[in-house]
Amino acid sequence: MVSLEDVYHVAKLSKIEVNEDEARKFRDEFEKILEYFNLLDEAPESEPMYHVLELINVFREDSPKICLTQNEALMNTRHKEEGYFKGPKVME
Amino acid sequence: MEDVTIGLEVHVQLNKLKTKLFCSCPLNYHDSPPNTHVCPVCLGMPGAMPVLNKEAVKAAIKVAMALNAKIQQTVVFDRKNYFYPDLPKGFQISQYDRPLAFGGYVIVDVDGVEKRIDLKRIHIEEDPGKLYYKGSITVAKYSLIDYNRSGAPLLEIVTEPVMKSPKEARAFLNKLRILLEYLDVFDPELEGAMRVDANVSIAGGGRVEIKNISSFKGVEKALNYEIMRQRNLIKMGRKIERETRHFDEAQSITVSLRSKEEEQDYRYFPEPDLVPINVEELMKEVGKLPELPEEKKERLKAQYGISENYAKVLVLDPKMSDYFEIVAKSVNAKIAATWVVDVLRGELNYRGWNFLKCFEKFPPEEFSKLLNYFLEEKITEKGVVEVLRTKLDQGGKVEEIVEKKRLFAIPKSEILNFCKEVIEENPKAVQDYYSGKKQAINFLVGQVMKKTKGRADPEETAKILSDLLK
Numbered sequence: 001m002v003s004l005e006d007v008y009h010v011a012k013l014s015k016i017e018v019n020e021d022e023a024r025k026f027r028d029e030f031e032k033i034l035e036y037f038n039l040l041d042e043a044p045e046s047e048p049m050y051h052v053l054e055l056i057n058v059f060r061e062d063s064p065k066i067c068l069t070q071n072e073a074l075m076n077t078r079h080k081e082e083g084y085f086k087g088p089k090v091m092e
Numbered sequence: 093m094e095d096v097t098i099g100l101e102v103h104v105q106l107n108k109l110k111t112k113l114f115c116s117c118p119l120n121y122h123d124s125p126p127n128t129h130v131c132p133v134c135l136g137m138p139g140a141m142p143v144l145n146k147e148a149v150k151a152a153i154k155v156a157m158a159l160n161a162k163i164q165q166t167v168v169f170d171r172k173n174y175f176y177p178d179l180p181k182g183f184q185i186s187q188y189d190r191p192l193a194f195g196g197y198v199i200v201d202v203d204g205v206e207k208r209i210d211l212k213r214i215h216i217e218e219d220p221g222k223l224y225y226k227g228s229i230t231v232a233k234y235s236l237i238d239y240n241r242s243g244a245p246l247l248e249i250v251t252e253p254v255m256k257s258p259k260e261a262r263a264f265l266n267k268l269r270i271l272l273e274y275l276d277v278f279d280p281e282l283e284g285a286m287r288v289d290a291n292v293s294i295a296g297g298g299r300v301e302i303k304n305i306s307s308f309k310g311v312e313k314a315l316n317y318e319i320m321r322q323r324n325l326i327k328m329g330r331k332i333e334r335e336t337r338h339f340d341e342a343q344s345i346t347v348s349l350r351s352k353e354e355e356q357d358y359r360y361f362p363e364p365d366l367v368p369i370n371v372e373e374l375m376k377e378v379g380k381l382p383e384l385p386e387e388k389k390e391r392l393k394a395q396y397g398i399s400e401n402y403a404k405v406l407v408l409d410p411k412m413s414d415y416f417e418i419v420a421k422s423v424n425a426k427i428a429a430t431w432v433v434d435v436l437r438g439e440l441n442y443r444g445w446n447f448l449k450c451f452e453k454f455p456p457e458e459f460s461k462l463l464n465y466f467l468e469e470k471i472t473e474k475g476v477v478e479v480l481r482t483k484l485d486q487g488g489k490v491e492e493i494v495e496k497k498r499l500f501a502i503p504k505s506e507i508l509n510f511c512k513e514v515i516e517e518n519p520k521a522v523q524d525y526y527s528g529k530k531q532a533i534n535f536l537v538g539q540v541m542k543k544t545k546g547r548a549d550p551e552e553t554a555k556i557l558s559d560l561l562k
Contacts, residue, residue, distance in 0.1 A: 013357055015175055050168045050190070055367040057374075059146035062109055065116035067131045073239075074127060083126045084224065084236035087177030 002030045095295040096319055098261050099212075099253035100311075102268065103246050103287045105219065106151045106277050112243040113218045114142030114185065114366075119244060122282055126238035134243035136180030141365050144169075148245040149369060151277040152192055152216050153378050155247055158271050161196025161214050167369040169216075170360045177237050178220035186248075188360040190368075191215035198271070200263040209264045212250040219244035222284075241284070253291060258315035261290065265308055274384050274410050281446075290315055294322045297332030302346050305339045314339040318346050388413060396425035405433050411447035412437065418456035423463045431463055431476075439480060454483050462490050470494075471501050472549050498545060504556075507540065507548045511556045514539040525561055533557055 007023045007030065018026065070083050079086040109119055115133035132140035149167075156163050168190035171183040196211035221242040225232035249268070255261050269286065272278035279285060288311050293299040300322070305314050322332050337346040383391070385407040392403045392413065406413040406429065419428040436459070440450055462479055465471045471479070471494060479493045494500055502510075514536050515522055524532040533554060540553045 013173075013359070050166075050362045051364070051367050053367060056370045058144065058367050059149070060116065060143040062111050062145050062147035063116065064111050064118035067115075067117040067129055068135075070125060070127050073130050073135060081236060083128075084238055085127070085177075087223070087235045087237045089225070089229070089232055089234050090177060090223070 002027050002034065006030070094256065096256055097253045097293050097295075098255035098258070098315060099291040100249075100251045100255070100261060100264065101289040101291075102249045102251075102265065103219075103289075104155075104249065104268075104272060104278060105282070105285050106148055106245040106247060107279050107282050107285055108277050109145065109147055109151065109245055111145055113145055113148050113216070113245040114243055117243065121240035124240060126236075126240060129240040130242065134180075135239055136182070136242075142185065142363075144366060144369070145245065146374075148216065149192075149371075150374055150378050151245075151275070152214070152247050153371065153374055154275045154277060154381060155249075155272065156193040156196065156214050157378070157381055158275055158384060159193075159196040159198060159211060159214065159249070159268075161193035161211060163193045163371055163375070164190060165371060166190060167192050167216075167371060169363040169366045171363050172217075173359045174357075176220070177235055178223050178239075178242070180221065180239060180242060184218060184220065185363055185366070186217035186360075187215035192371075198264060198267050200260070200267045202257075202260050202263045207260065207263075209260070210252040210254055212252050214247060214249050217246050217248055218242070219246045253293075258312045258319070261315055262308065262312045265311060269308070270385055270408060270410075274382060274388075276382070290318075292318050292322075294319065294326065294332065297322060297326065298334030300332065300334070300346075301336045302339050303336060303349065306341065310339060310341055313344045314346060317344060321346065385410075392416075396420055396429070398426055398429045402429040402433055405437075409447050411451065415447050415450060415456045415459075419460045419463065422460045423467070427463065427467065428460075431459075435477065436480065439484060443484065445484075453487070454480070458483070458490050465490075465494065465500075469501060469549075472547070474546060475501065498547060500547065501549060502544050502547050504552065507544070507553055508556055508560075510540045510543050510548065511536075511553065511560055514543070515557070515560060522561065533561075 004020075004023050004027055007018065007026045011018045011023075011026075074080045074083070074085065077085060107119060111117060111119055112134055115131050117129045117131050117134055119129075121129035133142055153163060168187065169185050170188040170190075172186045172188070173183040175182055191213050193214040194212070196214065198209045198211070200207055200209055219241050221237055221239040224236040224238065226236065251264065255264065265286070265288065269278075269280055273280065284306065286308075288305045290302045290305060290311060291299050292302065292315055300318060302314050302318060305311050318337070325332055336349045338349050339346050388410075389400075389403045389407045392398060392406060393400065398406075406416050412432065416428060416432045419432060436450070436454075440446065445453070459480075462476060462483075466473065466476045475494070475497075478497060479490060482488065482493050482497070483490065518536060518539060521532045521535045525536075536557050537550055537553050540548055540557070541550065
C-alpha cells in the first residue's frame with residue numbers, strides 16, 4: 001500500500017513539488033507499478049545481477065590529461081562569481 | 093568511561109594518486125584557483141561517463157590488506173542519491189552492499205596497553221566538491237562552489253562501535269595514519285586528507301553522530317565535548333535523542349543539525365555506468381605489502397641492537413626510521429638513535445617540521461658527518477646542537493658552520509694552557525677551592541669556557557683544573 005505521505009516524501013527527496021491531485025494520481029500509479037513488480041516473487045531464486053553487460057574490470061591508467069579551463073567550466077551558467085559556481089545556501 | 097561507546101567513519105583521501113577516481117583530471121588541485129581541475133565527468137554533465145582509475149583500486153586494496161580486512165571477490169559501485177550543491181550529479185558514486193572489504197582490525201597502544209579495534213567495512217567512493225560562504229554561513233545569501241575536489245578518490249573506513257574513550261579514538265586514527273604513510277598512498281599534510289564522522293553514545297542514551305571533523309585533534313576535542321554535553325543532560329534527567337551534530341572547530345563545541353536522511357532515503361542502486369570489479373587480478377598486481385611498522389620495529393631492534401623504546405619511536409614516522417638507517421650506516425647505531433630520537437626530533441617538532449622536510453633541510457649524510465665530528469671529539473656536545481640549529485634555520489654546509497662559529501674543540505694541550513692562565517688570574521677562587529669550597533672550580537671552568545668561547549669540553553676542563561690544583 002502506498003500512502004499519500006509516501007508520495008510527498010519521495011517528491012521531497014527528488015525536489016519535486018506536487019499538489020494533492022497529483023499526489024493521488026502518483027499514489028495510484030506507484031501502486032500499479034509495485035503490484036507489477038510482485039511478479040518477480042514468482043521468478044526462481046538466482047544471483048543478483050549487478051550489470052547487464054558481462055564485462056568486468058574496465059580501468060583507466062592513472063595518468064593526468066588536460067581538463068577544462070575555468071572559463072570553459074563556467075561558460076554554461078549565469079550563476080558564477082570569482083571563478084566559483086553560485087549555488088543555494090544550505091543551512092543544516 | 094566504561095559506559096561510553098564510540099565508533100568512527102574515517103574518510104581518507106588517496107591523495108598520492110595523480111588523477112581523480114573516475115576521470116583523468118589531475119589531483120594536485122590544492123593550491124589552484126577554483127574550477128580549474130574539472131571536466132565534464134566531475135562536473136556531472138549529462139552524458140559524461142566515469143572510467144575507474146586502476147591505481148585507486150590497487151591503493152585501496154593495499155589499505156584493506158594492511159588493515160587485515162576480508163577483501164571481496166566481486167566489488168560493485170552504487171549511486172547514493174541526494175541533493176546538495178557540492179554534488180553536481182545529484183548522486184555520489186559510492187559502494188553499498190558489495191564494498192571493497194568487510195571486517196579487519198588494528199591493534200593500538202593506549203597508555204601502554206594494547207587494544208584491538210575491529211572494523212566493519214572499507215569502501216571506495218568519490219569526494220564531493222567544496223562549498224564556501226562569503227563572510228560567514230549566517231550572513232551569506234548563497235554558496236560558492238569549487239568542484240576541483242569533486243571526484244577525488246576517497247576510502248571510507250568504518251569501525252565497529254568498540255572504542256571506550258576519545259583517547260582510544262585518537263590512538264586509532266594515529267595508527268591508521270601511520271599505516272597509510274607506510275603504504276605510500278596518503279599525504280596527511282594536505283588539506284582535507286582525513287575527515288572523520290564520529291558516533292558516540294552513553295549507555296541508555298541515543299546515538300549521536302558528529303559530522304565532518306577535519307583534524308586529528310578535532311576528533312578528541314569533539315568527543316570530549318560531546319560526552320560532557322551528554323553527561324550533563326543525563327544529570328538534569330533529560331533523555332539523549334538520536335541526532336546528527338556538527339563540530340564547530342573554532343569554538344570546540346558540537347551543534348545540532350537538521351535531521352538527516354535515513355538510509356533508505358538514499359535510494360542506493362548499482363551504478364549502471366561502471367562494471368563490477370573482480371579483485372583477483374588486481375591482488376596479483378599489488379603483490380606483497382611494503383614493510384609495515386611492526387615488522388620494521390622488530391627488524392631495527394635485531395639489525396641495529398637498539399632498544400624497544402627507540403625502535404618504537406623511530407617507526408612512528410617511516411621517514412624518521414629511514415633517516416635513522418642512513419645515519420646508522422656511518423655512525424654507531426645506538427648513538428645515532430639517541431641523537432635522531434632525542435635531539436633532532438625535538439628540534440624538528442619545535443619548528444613544526446617533519447622528517448620529510450628534514451631530508452631536504454639537513455640530509456642524513458650530513459648529519460652523520462656532524463655526529464662523527466663529535467665522536468672524534470672534534471666538537472663538543474653543545475657544538476653539535478649549535479650546528480644543528482644553525483643548519484636547520486640558516487642552511488649552509490656543516491664544516492663551514494663549524495669553522496665559522498669556531499666550534500672545533502680545542503686540543504687538550506691548549507685547554508691545559510688556558511687552565512694555567514685562569515688559575516694565575518683568579519687567586520681568590522683558587523684560595524676558596526683550597527679552603528674547601530669545591531664549587532669554586534665551576535667558576536674556574538666558566539672562565540676557561542669564556543676564554544675559549546665554549547669550545548673547551550667542560551668535563552675535560554674540570555678534570556684538568558682539579559689535577560692542576562692538587
